[in-house]
Every structure is written in C-alpha cells, then in structure tokens.
Amino acid sequence: MAEKSKKIKLTILETSDIHGAILPINYANNEERDLGLAKVATLINQEKKNNYNLLLIDNGDLIQGTPLTYYYSRIDSSKINPVIKVLNHLKYDAAVIGNHEFNYGSEILNRALQESVFPWLSANIILSEGGSCYTGKPYYIKTFEEGIKVGILGLTTKYIPNWENPAIIQGIRFEDPVEYAKRWVKVLKEEEKVDLVVVSYHGGFERNVETGEPTENLTGENQGYQLCVEVPEIDVLLTGHQHRSIYGRKINGVLVLQPGTQGLVLGKAEIVFEKSDSEIRIIEKNSELLSIKGIKADSEVIEMIKEYEDKTQEWLDRPIGKIKGDMLVRDHMTIRTRDNALIEFINKVQMEYSGASISNTALFDNHALGFPSNVTMRDIVSNYIYPNTLRVIRITGHDIKAALERSASYFEQYDGKEIRANEVFSTPKPQHYNYDMWEGINYIIDISKPIGNRVVTLERGGRTIDLDKEYEVVMNNYRAGGGGEYIMFQNKPIVKDIPIDMSELIANYILERGTIEATVNENWKVIY
Template identity: 50%
Template sequence: MVGNGEVFRLNSPSTATTATATLLFTSDIHGHIFPTDYRGPGERNLGLAKLATVIRAERERDPSLLLLDNGDLIQGTPFMYHYAKYDRQGEHPAARALNFLRYDAAVPGNHEFNYGLDLFRQVAADSDCPWLSANIVGRDGEPAFGKPYLVRETEEGVRIAILGLTTHYVPNWEHPDNITGLAFEDALSSARRWVAHIRATEKPDAVVVCYHGGFERDLETGEETEPQTGENQGFAMCRELEGVDVLLTGHQHRTLAGELHGVTIAQPGSAGQAIAKVRIEFERDEAGNWSVAAKRAEIIEADDATPADPELLAMFAEDERKTQEWLDQPIGKAEGNMAIPDPFAARLADHAFTEFVNRVQMETTGAAVSCAAIFTDEARGFGERITMRDIVSNYIYPNTLKVLLLSGRDIKAGLEKSACYFMLEEGDGDGRQVRICPAYLAPKPQHFNYDMWEGIEYELDISRPEGQRVVKLNQGGKPLDPDGAYEVVMNSYRSGGGGNFDMFRGKPVVREVPTDMTEIMADYISARKTIRATCDGNWKVTY
C-alpha cells in the first residue's frame, strides 16, 4: 500500500495526563447554505449558515476541534444547480463554504459526481482542506483524490486518525462519463486494509472512520433492513473492523448518535438540519501512552433560536440573488389542473403531472413507454404560471434519460417492485386502508422508488401478495408479450438499477439523452408556452 495521510500538530506536546478531542461532523448538506428550501418564502431550520452559528459556539469551547464533512455537499439545491449549469465563475460555492468554516477534511459522497468529474475536481482544488476517500482509486490503483486519511495531533500529543470512505455503489447510479477512470473498491474491505495500515504505521491513539454510507441492518436487532447490495456497510464495519473507535456515517439522511459493538456512531440527518458532535476523552499511563477513556456522540439541531451566520450569508448574497432571480423566471403556463395537493393520492391513480413528465420523456426520446416518479412529498406539481422554481422544486435530481430495451417480463417485474411501495392495514371501522410500506419511509423516505408508467395499461391489486400484484398489463388493449421487446425511457438512476430495480440493470441501452431532465422540461415548456393537463387513466391501484 503506497501513500499515507497528512499529519497536523497543533502545539508542542504537554505533560498532561488527560485530554479531550472534539469532532464536529456534517453530512448530506445537499447544497443547502441558506436557510431555505427554495420552494417558497420563509426561513427554515436548515443550511450551513445556521450550522455555522453552532460551529462558532463550539469553537469557543474548544478552539482545536476537528470539523469534518461527509459528502453529498455540492448537489441538491437550485443554488448549486445554478452555479454548475449557468455560472461557474470563481471558486465553487461549496469550497468557499468549507474554507470559510475552516473544515479539516471532507469526504466525497455519491452526489459529488452528478455534474461530472471536472466540476468535482474543481471543488477539491478550490478547497483548503483535503478530500479523503481511500476506496475511490484511479487507474494506478492509488486513492484518486490525494490523501486517503489524515492524522491530527492535539496539543497534549494525542494522535487521531481520520479515514475517508465512500459507498462503492456509486457506479450503479452514476453516468459512466462522470466517473471515467475511477474504480470504487468495496468500502468494508478497503477500510479493513487502511485501518490496519494506519494502526501499524501512524500509531494513532484513536481511529475515526468517516464513511459516506449508512447501516444495512437494524441497529438494535441486527436484522437486515435492506437487500445486501453493499450500498451501506456501517453495521458490518462496527462488527468486523478492528481498531475503529468512531464511525461517522451519512447517505441515509438519518439522525443517529450512540454506540454499536463498542464503536461510537453518529449520523446528522440532511440539508444542514443538524450537526453531530463526538467527544473522545483520553488518559495517559505512566509510560506516556494515551488510551481512550470515554466517548460520547450527540446531535445538535438547528432550530428557531439558531440565527443564520450573517458573515456567511453576506459572502453568498450575490450568488443567492442570481439564483432567486433565475428561479422566478416565468417559463410558461399550464391549462387545466396539474397541481399535487396530495402526493399519496397522486401515487394511487394516474395524475396529470406525472403523465406530463412521462410524456416529455417519451417525446424527447421517441420511446413508446415511460416510467417516472413523484420524488418527494414536497412536490406540488404546477399551477397556472410555471417558473424555474416550480420545475426544480418538483424535479430535484440532476437525472438524464436513457431508453432501455426491455422484455414484457422485465416491465412486469418493475411494476411488481413498485407495487411493494404499498401495504394494507386494518382501518378504524372502514375496512382495510392502503398505506405506504414502512421500508419506503425508514431509514429515509424513498418515494422516488415508486414509479408510475405511461404507454401501457396496468392495474396493481394491493390485496394480493408481493410479487403477484400486477393483475392487468396491456398495451393498446392487448396483453404485453412477456418475451416481446419494448423501448422504455426512464431516468439515469433507475436505468442503472437504482432503488434495487435489478431487472433493469445491464439491459441494452438503445439511446440516451445526456441533458439534465430539468433543462429538458424547461425547454419543453418554453417552446410551447402553454402546456395542457391530460390524464388518460391508463393505470390504477386497487385493494
């Protein structure tokens, strides 16, 4: 194994017999610097500007604390989208924020690659702190973004190693052009090698793993909570890795703080709604060797009493002004009702907004069949006047489009997978009620993994067992041929099997459109000036 980490010493070692180290940790900020969700007016309890106030207060208590970010920083808001697609002037906003807040290190998440490798390399180059990921390697087999870890030495002489890791599932979601020349090694295996290397060569007093990934099992029972794809390996890391004191996680947007198999764990949610704090206490023996005496993790949430940092807001004021101006640009008008007052109801039967998205995908690619999702419960569809804010609020991911060649059997399997989104439970005197399956709500909401289709006619009977719920599947009034070949357009995430749609993974790609779907929708509406709500009722859910 070639290469090592960066070593920092704050001051000359002291003769103290006890020491304390503080870690502050953000993850899955998803571009939220300002305390806004960009959907409407009003301040929200989120964003780096609010967390900056927390960071300042914690630094007053411990000026030598370590500040770390765990990835998915540069994508997720119109603010970051506008820079990536229309601005590109000066230092990247994410790097400017890292530098202003004096982060010690950052770890790339899966969404760091959404806008292409050149942009991420710009972010890394603009950042004063290193980006750590031991398991993302280049063609030479070495860590692709420089140092895989760093070692920080406190004024008492305590050595703390920070190892960065990224979920190796990235190639299953990302467009190959965005990760050219990179390989994603198994995160657990890589951690095992690097932790052993760090322990042997750096002789740290504590090892912290900063992993952009989450937990694949229930933290209390150990039961599997998701298919064992390797996307999340946090439970296995706590159980199997030797020499790890703290595991900082992300990716799942959970809020966690505790201990698992003797390893202190933390995960601070998403969008800058909270920050994790870990304190490690050390004792020194008569021989002068330090050992961990105690560890504790906690979550500090941003709330109404947390003011946004005025200096950080001022730094990005012009960027925000340009973003808001762009968001309020009128794109066109809608005739008819395309609003989504109830996202759950819009997933139970064909809806004009979902049909619109599917129609755009079909007309753009020429495919006869399409599937799309209502990504979040915050999606509200279109009103009469459509702006860029409406588009990016509903279509929040930078997906492109791919047309796959699927069999009728593949399509049915995809529908059966989507049908697992629903479950039935006994109601209060009104018979059974359809509900969302808990697996789609925890550990994080996964409404984006329920697809609705156009170009076929189908019916899902939720009263039937999973895997047997597609009770009707036609095209043009005739049953779909299980062995027939059909061109189906879907977003780039789903085409790679994202969301455990394994039936789509590796299928022939007939053609693809590399343009961001939000741009496609904006251009589609701008060219027509007025779009009309249609809903052919080609599918429904029964129970």
Template identity: 50%
Template structure:
C-alpha cells in the same frame, strides 16, 4: 507520574446538498436548517473547545437550486467550498452526488479546498492510487494526541452515475478498503484516536442486527462496526437519518440532510505514563433552534450567488390550463395524475420511446399553478438525472411493475397505505414508478409479487417475449431502487441533459400546458 487529561471534540456535517442559506426554495421562507445556521453552532463550539476537528462526510455540492445554479454559473471557487474554507474544515469525503456534475467539477472543488479530501476506495485505474486526495490524514492535537481520519465512499456509485462522469475510476469495496487501511494505520501511525468518515449508511437495524434492506453493498456501516477492529468513531451519511449512539463500542452519528443537524463526538483522554487512553466518549446531535441566527459571514460569502439563484428561480417559463397541482404526493401515486402525465410527455417526446416509467421524486413537489416558473420545475426534479431508453421484454416490464406495487400495503382499515420497507430506515417514495404507454391494474388483495392483474398495450395483452423501448431516468435504468431486472439490458439511448433542463425546454416550447391523463392504470383493493 502525574496524570494528564485532554478532551477532543469532532464536529460533523453530511449531506448538506447545497443548502447553505436557511431558505425553503419553494416558498422563500426561512427554515431552521442549512449550513449557515450550523456555522453558528460550529463557531460556538470552537469557543468552548480549542481541540476541535470539523469534518464533512459528503454530498455537499449538489441537491438544491443554489447548488444547481452555482454548478452552471460559478467562476473560480465553488461557493460551497468557499464556505467550507472559511469554516476551517479539517477534512472532507466525497459523496455519491459529488460526481453528478462530472469529475472535472469535483476535481476543481478538491483543488480549491484548503483541506484534504479523503477517499481510500476511489482509485485511478491508470495509477492504482487514490484519485481524490489521499486515503487518510493525520491531525496532531496540541502536539500530544495523534488523531487519524480515514475516508471512504459507498462503492455503489457506478450503479447510478453516468459512465462519463466516473471514467477512469475504480470504486473498490468500502468495507474491504476500511479493513485494509485501518490495519495499516494502526501499524504505521499508532493513532490515539481513529475516525472513519464513510459516505454510506446502515444496512442493518442498529438494535438487533436484522437486515433493513437488500444487502447490495450500497450501505456497509453495520458491517464496518462489526468486522473492523480498532475504529473509535464512525461518521455515516447517505441515508439522511438522524443517529447518535454507540455500536459494538464504536461511536456513530448520522446528521440527516440539508443542514438539519451537526454531529458532535466528545472524547476524553487520560495520560498515565504508558500513553493516552480513552476514558469516556459520547455522541450527540446539535440542531439549530427556532431562534438560531444564520452566521453572517457565511451569508455574505454566498449572498451574490443566492440572489442570482432566486432571480433565476422566479423566471416565468410558461402557463398551465387545468389542474397540474399536487396537493398530496401519496394521492398522486394512487391513481393517474396530470402532473405525472406531464413527466411522461417530456420523457417520451425527448426520446421517442414507446413506453415511459416515471416517479414523483420529491415529497415537496406541488406541481404547477397557472403560471409556471423555474422554481416550480426545480422543486419537482430535485436530482440531476438524465434519461435512458432500455430495450425491455414484456416480462421485464411486468417484474418492474410488481417491484413498484410493493410500495403499497393495506392498513388495519383495509385501505392502501405505504409499505414500511419504503419508510424505514429512510423514506424511498422515489422508488415507486408510474407508467405510460401501457395499461395495467395493481390489485392489493394479492400478495407482493402477484399484484399486476392486467397488463396490456393498446388493448392487447403484453407479450412476455416481445421487446419494447422504455424511457426512464438514469438512476432507475442502472437498477437503482432494487430494479434488478433493468441491469444489463440493451441501452437504446442515453441523454446528456438532465430532466429539469428537459422539462424547462418542454414548457418553453409549448408555452401552454393542458392538464390531462390517460387513465391507463388503476389501484384496486
């Protein structure tokens, strides 16, 4: 029998975070990323290969000012879904940030999509069935190739998300769900190609298998490649890394964030009478060039919403006296800073807590100038976190400070730098907190875990067993960032408004902000 050959191309987006148009929302300058520019690449690839599948791996609906404005003001189909429908996606997987605006918002997005959403491990407690679409979808290529796409999402979502946003949902272990469904698919669907789209990342170094983070289950991609037979392609995300390689015979990609890159798998098949077999497979990343034009159709689809977003961002909401600017995020984390003090003031006034813990969440944050706009606030508060007040002991606070103090390490010159653990496999600057309402010293001459050499409140040593009300964002209160000492602590208050809205309201009520800081802590080495 004469041999037959076929090629299948899979294109992947992930962690777009509402960056559709190619614009820097801080400066309004054009940037070489965003789904509109990836759309140009997608359409180019479609002209080269008719057997093309397009998959989104999650975190599409949240993360940019455009996404925040659309969540509050869009009627009908969400503009991100309109774009995905236009680009003819074949499947999508929910990311953890898809739940940030509540389950009803996500459900509406699913219902208005002209493609299936896949979530094998997100289960409706009432029925015991997958709650968002189905576990997998089958695609027939030229009525010859049988391609199956299985979806899974990090099951760590309950550690971060507001309980009301995921009420009635069970997040089963991603690795175990992929194992079970892969075996089922192999038996019942006989796929020629099995793709797993997993909104999660790698917990181990791809080269040597060494753990790169605490093995909490948040990321399980390495284990999926090592422990689940029968997978040909694994799409990953969540960590915002740029990866295109092969691990244990499985092709893997991760496409960064905000439309940095398009993942591409190319699979060559041969038919020899006893079925199709893979003869070659490659993975690579396609990145927009400096002169890549944004797709005009996508720009038109989102143009009205983008224009309204820009008008909203430019609204002045207050003024500032003194220096509330952030010139260097690292320098801002090395000493008390007026902008961080502003964050503490918002948190303390909104909740009435005694003590505040806060992080500088974005490396792009530049603080405030003399005139403060919505754009300035949204650039600083990039996640829709709400506030939570926990009852903590003095010992809990000390342990949390030691966890944050691990952010620093001394460089070869004996000066403070950033610990490699906070830079690899992805940057985690947002997991370093600064505190108000207490006084403390971080001494880097001591080993990690023993760096807090002074800890007091109002000049008196903080008692180990005394209890205090402490406000922080909802992500941290759930233990996010390896703050295990917060898990299971009594909750005194849970807010409904996200931090950006609280900050805007605070500025509008004050009218004028005056730069100040308490000089309540210091970094020593």
C-alpha cells in the same frame, strides 16, 4: 512512584448530506426553514469557542441538491463553488466524497476538490489507470494537545456505479470499503501510530444498530454495521447517506454517529483520553446531535453567498410558460394511486426527447407542489429536484412486470381502512422516489393482494403484454442503472443516452410550446 496522568478531551463535529443547503429557506416558496449551513455555522463557531481540541468533518453529498448549486453548476460557475466557499471559511479539516458529488459531472467535482483548502478523502475510490486514490489522499493525520494523534480515513459507498452515468465515472473503480478499511486502519495503527482512528464513511447501516438484524437487502450500498464488526480497531465511525439521526450508540465497541440531512442537526462526538508518561488511552466516548432549531443563521455565511443567491433567485423567477388545466399536487398519496396530469406530463417530455413510446417516472418527494398556471424555473426545479439525465434501455415484458411489482410494494397490503405506504420506503430513509408511474402501457395494481402478486392487468395496444417480447423504455439514469432495487434494469442494452438534465428538458418543452394542456388518459390505477 505512581505515574502522573492527565485527561484530555477531543470534540469531533460532523455534517453529512448537506445537499447544497446553505440558506435556511425552502426554494419552492422562499419560506424560512430550520436547515442549512448558515445555521450550522453558528453552532460550529459556538463549539470552537468551547473546545480547544476540535475536528470538523463533512461526510459527503455536499455540492448537489438545491437550486443554488444547480444554478452554479449548470448556469454560472465562474466563481468558486459556493458550498466550498462556506466550508473553507469555517475551516473544515476534511471532507469525504459522497455519491451525489458526481451528479454535476467530473469537471465540477474536480474543481470543488481543487478549490478546497482542506483535503478530500476516499480511500476506496481508485483511478483505474495507476491504481492511485482518486482524491489523492486516503487518510489525514491531525495532532492535538499533548501530542494526541488522530487519523481520519475516508470511505465511500461502493454502489455508485448502479446509479451514476457511466460517462461521468469512467476510469474510476469503487472498491469494497470494508477491505480498504482493513488495509488503511492497519497503516494508521501500526505505521502512523495514531491514538484515535476515525473513519468517515459516506454510507449507512445495513442492519439494525441495536439488534444486528438486516434492515435491507445486503447489496453493499450500506456497510456501516459490517465495518464495526470486521474492523473493530475503528474508534469512531461517522456515517451518512441514509439521512438518519443516529447518536449515543456503539456497535462492537465502535462509537457511531449519523447527522441526518440538510444541516438539520450537527453531529458531535466527544472523546476523552488519559495521558500518562508511558501511554495515551481512550477512557470515554460519547455522541449527540445538536439541533439548529431556533438557531440564528451566521451573517458572514449569508453575506458571502449573497451574489450567488441573488442570481439564483432571479433565474428561479424567470417565466417559462403556462399550464391550461390542473397540474397541482394536493395529496401525495392520491397522486400515486391513479393517473394524474403532472406525472403524465413528465412522462410525455421523456418520450418526446427520447423517441421511446414507453416511459416511467416518479414523484420524487412529498414536498412537490406540482405546476401552477404560470410556470417559472422555480416550479420546475422544485418538482424535479435531481439532476437526472435520461436513458432508453431495451427490456422484456417480464422486466416491466417485475418493475411494476417493485413499485407496487410501495403500499402496505390494504386492510379495509386506509391506504398506507410501506414503511421500508420511509424508514430508515425516505424513498418515495422509488415508486414509479408509467406511460405507454395500461396497468392495474391491486394492493389488497400480497406483495409480488399485485399487477392484475398489464396491456399494451389493447392486448395483454407479451412477457417475452422486448420493448424500449425511457427512464432516468438512476433507475436505468438499477437504483432503488430495480435490479431487473441492470446491465440491459442501452439504446440511447440523452445527457441533458431533465429540468432543462422540461423547461425547453414548455418554452417551445408556450402553453401546455394538462391531460390525463387514465392508463393506470391502484385498486383495493
């Protein structure tokens, strides 16, 4: 007599790289935008109505990234973290630690973990003392209809020590996610006897998902492709970190998914099982991205963070001082091709508070508007969008030249028509923040020349810089650790740490002076 069988569907919903975005607004001007958890919540609630078996996971970089989360973490953290409050309300099943979870410090992160009614997972973040998992749990088991057992393993990019302030991650090890996946997937399959292995990895793909060709230097920052190839027992790999939109793909039989950033879309995977008296097997796996464009924001989510938002908006509109002259950004390519008042000002602030006479900084994204004549906190946090601190490191002239060549690779080789950004700085993830501009030295970059040979002038004090001499340079902590493939800065002597957010330093600088004069000393330019 033939066995009777039954088909059972499981839906997995994934958010990733929300970066504190709850409300559908642009904080620079409060204009409405199609993004944020309030709109994602509407989609989640719709899916819950239509799917009995549903798993809801956040893949990391959750609690940092907007003025709302900055105000909570730095000004008033007396109540529950607003982002955690929303995830609790939406009944998330689990979350994974992302690299930006550490940005506001261990106290804010640990509070977020404690306030969550769902488990946080990250098998490869290990406490140095005792060797236990930092989050307490490497994986989570959930049982669905007909006894279908699903194991969710959390993993995080191991590259965090190259970006984060060492004081924040002291006592923590970031182990290789592939090796830890091999260990724990075996436990899930052989000991826990799960029917589906879901790995939620806060990291992306180091290779083209279709061809397998490398798309970046294989530093270990992104190991999604390697996970699929070396741990084929994974059934579904949820990814993030790169802010890409990836769906409908399988690598080595592993279904992969990545839902962009800021809640622009909701990742959805559907798994169909066939259950008989003797076995449960997977017969179908598909994935898609659900857009929030045109979706109405959930009124309950908006209401539950209203108190946080009102305080944030009041703080953002607080006057700081005045700008005499022009510090506005009108064209984001032009500002990267010749010295300008905004970048010169940020470098001046860094040099003032660090005591260093050489500095570098970036224009962090292409939404920056610069500073108007009357400056508020909104203007500051809209232009300096990361909670970076400063570090002074001792480097050689060779290192300075190598760093300038790295920045110069931002441009495609000039073809006589127009200046274009090298696509590796925008694909697969926008990385405009990895082009630095310097103060305290004089230099010229010629983008008609091949990458690696573009620095045609490099001077200090009217003389060609001594490449063998050592110099003290101030930069943000991300860059000082080698972030953005600035490997020439890694493991260099640290002269000074300034553990205060740059946005706070900028605000203090303006408050102390009242009026800031916009200046441009033309110490650098790009030619072709």
